Amino acid sequence: SKGFLEKITHKSLESHITKLAKNYRKAWKEKLWESNKIEKYGFNEFVGGKAEAYEDCLEIIEEYNK
Numbered sequence: 001s002k003g004f005l006e007k008i009t010h011k012s013l014e015s016h017i018t019k020l021a022k023n024y025r026k027a028w029k030e031k032l033w034e035s036n037k038i039e040k041y042g043f044n045e046f047v048g049g050k051a052e053a054y055e056d057c058l059e060i061i062e063e064y065n066k
Helices: 002-009 013-027 030-034 038-065
Strands: none
Touching (some): 030 038
């Protein structure tokens, strides 16, 4: 699927996932980790989870390419 996605988007899948991981990591706010405002806390945890998932994807891709 990696080759297919790169062919239709004309972009490297790794660079795209790296960009997504960096953007989500920037959006995650450490100070909200202990927030009492459940909506802000929940959204922040969602964003942090997305960042971690993309970072995990990069690790898998790097391991596969070795």
